[in-house]
Amino acid sequence: MPPFSPRTFRSPLRGTWLTSVFAVVLLVGLPIVTLTGLASWSAYGPQFGQAMPAEVGYLRLPPFEWPTEPAWLFRLNQGVHVVLGLALIPVVLAKLWSVLPKLFTWPPARSLAQLLERLSLLALVGGILFEIVTGVLNIQYDYIFGFSFYTAHYWGAWVFIAGFVVHVAIKLPTMIRALRSRSMRTEMRTPLRRTEPEPPDEHGLAPQHPAEPTISRRGALSVVGGGAALLGLLGLAQTVDALRPVGLLAPRGRSYGDGPNDFQVNRTASAAGIAPDIGDDWVLRLTGGAEDVEIGKPDLAAMPQHTAVLPIACVEGWSTTQTWTGVRLRDLAERASVASPANAFVQSVEQAGAFNSATLQANQVLHPDSLLALQVNGVDLSLDHGFPARVIVPALPGVHNTKWVASIDFRSA
Numbered sequence: 001m002p003p004f005s006p007r008t009f010r011s012p013l014r015g016t017w018l019t020s021v022f023a024v025v026l027l028v029g030l031p032i033v034t035l036t037g038l039a040s041w042s043a044y045g046p047q048f049g050q051a052m053p054a055e056v057g058y059l060r061l062p063p064f065e066w067p068t069e070p071a072w073l074f075r076l077n078q079g080v081h082v083v084l085g086l087a088l089i090p091v092v093l094a095k096l097w098s099v100l101p102k103l104f105t106w107p108p109a110r111s112l113a114q115l116l117e118r119l120s121l122l123a124l125v126g127g128i129l130f131e132i133v134t135g136v137l138n139i140q141y142d143y144i145f146g147f148s149f150y151t152a153h154y155w156g157a158w159v160f161i162a163g164f165v166v167h168v169a170i171k172l173p174t175m176i177r178a179l180r181s182r183s184m185r186t187e188m189r190t191p192l193r194r195t196e197p198e199p200p201d202e203h204g205l206a207p208q209h210p211a212e213p214t215i216s217r218r219g220a221l222s223v224v225g226g227g228a229a230l231l232g233l234l235g236l237a238q239t240v241d242a243l244r245p246v247g248l249l250a251p252r253g254r255s256y257g258d259g260p261n262d263f264q265v266n267r268t269a270s271a272a273g274i275a276p277d278i279g280d281d282w283v284l285r286l287t288g289g290a291e292d293v294e295i296g297k298p299d300l301a302a303m304p305q306h307t308a309v310l311p312i313a314c315v316e317g318w319s320t321t322q323t324w325t326g327v328r329l330r331d332l333a334e335r336a337s338v339a340s341p342a343n344a345f346v347q348s349v350e351q352a353g354a355f356n357s358a359t360l361q362a363n364q365v366l367h368p369d370s371l372l373a374l375q376v377n378g379v380d381l382s383l384d385h386g387f388p389a390r391v392i393v394p395a396l397p398g399v400h401n402t403k404w405v406a407s408i409d410f411r412s413a
């Protein structure tokens with residue numbers, strides 16, 4: 001017994017043309033979201049085992065040194081990933097709505113080929129919905145599940161990719177033919193009273209018994225497009241300073257400190273268990289050379305200071321550019337007598353947690369703008385932004401810009 005009769009789905013808007021309009025948007029957009037997602041994984045330094053998941057077997061991407069230039073590279077990559085990912089949600093939902101009758105085709109498969117196609121759809125639809133849910137929950141810091149978000153999001157991406165590749169290979173000719181079957185310009189000029197159903201087709205998307213339209217195709221496309229634009233704008237507001245006031249999605253509110261330190265805080269000092277008097281007996285420990293070196297605050301402030309305008313770009317899509325002043329990491333490497341380190345391991349005063357240490361590549365240590373910052377925008381760092389000292393490196397994922405630095409180990413190859 002089929003669960004639904006041909007009379008169940010009667011919207012006169014459904015049809016291969018409408019589905020193909022949503023499809024072509026996703027065909028362009030989703031690969032961009034996917035590639036920026038994979039680039040993000042690479043940016044985290046998988047060669048040091050610090051990308052999540054760390055062990056991905058055959059799905060390991062070819063290792064390369066993440067560049068330090070342009071400084072906004074990770075900000076752009078992550079902004080595109082999150083903003084475009086958000087904006088495409090209404091398009092994905094609209095496309096699923098447009099093919100809903102297919103979900104209930106009865107019997108589910110008439111041939112082996114059809115069975116395989118339907119399995120690929122399971123990967124495609126299951127994959128994209130899983131990526132949307134885990135992605136949105138993550139940028140809202142809503143860790144409701146008992147597994148690592150990053151691990152799940154990475155594996156889910158590959159399930160989606162597999163389904164996507166098969167689906168595009170099968171459907172591309174149909175999509176192109178369907179897009180040619182009607183003119184977008186004409187549709188965008190057709191009001192409700194002249195809206196006609198798409199003719200029935202061999203794909204079974206257009207209804208056999210169409211109901212009267214309650215919205216024009218123009219109206220439906222505008223609702224979906226408007227939803228996409230709204231979500232995109234809310235996402236953009238987390239990363240474009242001029243739009244910040246409309247960043248209603250930004251989960252940590254919109255004001256974070258006083259004066260020059262008033263910009264987004266990822267985790268506050270109190271949440272990280274940092275004592276307010278951390279500065280009193282703080283020393284920086286440099287290791288990796290023949291002898292360990294300890295530098296107190298006055299000593300550090302007496303070293304040559306350098307100022308750089310650099311973004312912090314969080315994996316969650318928010319970012320902000322600030323003016324940082326401090327000691328160059330390469331000067332600290334020299335001070336530790338490791339002038340050309342293979343990499344550097346930075347450890348925070350923060351005891352536990354996933355964000356309390358990071359390994360930096362050689363190019364990241366040696367870049368002239370890579371700093372152990374003591375100041376931001378001309379004043380000492382606030383406790384929440386990493387006082388007495390934090391790492392800031394061009395194009396580095398936000399999470400590796402370790403706050404409340406305790407020690408740096410400059411490692412030779």
Ligand SMILES: Nc1nc2c(c(=O)[nH]1)N[C@H]1C(S)=C(S)[C@@H](COP(=O)(O)O)O[C@H]1N2
Pocket residue numbers: 263264265266267272312313314315348350355356357384385386398399400401402403404
């Ligand atoms: N020790 C420590 N460093 C840290 C974090 C942290 O929780 N603990 N958060 C990281 C993350 S995820 C980001 S995006 C940046 C944010 O820096 P901010 O809070 O100064 O804006 O700091 C990074 N450095």
Ligand SMILES: [Mo]
Pocket residue numbers: 266313314315316398399
């Ligand atoms: Mo972050």
